[in-house]
Amino acid sequence: MTNRSVLALILGLSFGLTNISCGTGNHLVSIAVTPNPANLNAPATLQLKAVGTFSNGTTEVLSSANWALSAEHPFVTLNQSGLVTCLGAGGPVSGSTTVMASFAGVSGSAMLVCSGPGV
Secondary structure: OOHHHHHHHHHHHHHHHHHHHHOOOOOEEEEEEEOOOEEEEOOEEEEOEEEEEEOOOOEEEOOOOEEEEOOOOOOEEEOOOOEEEEOOOOOOOEEEEEEEEEEOOEEEEEEEEEEOOOO
């Protein structure tokens, strides 16, 4: 490898690393979880969506978002695709929790209210 080739390689790597570290280009700036608030009457399920807003103003549903509840809830389950279930077998239920979606270091949340028969 010649000195010129080595210099070109070093400059190419430096330029590439500089671009990566500067964060140039379109990037995710926020996530909205919809619907918000989500109100469910047990027994019921609802597919939530994580909608990302990017630095260029575009939006996109983030199908690979990670989903979580802010705390365990006795009447609510949530799977990794954002499907929430409000359980209500056996009597009246009522409660609320926060559902969170995250992707690429950005997160968003929505309030979920679960109520059932007799409430």
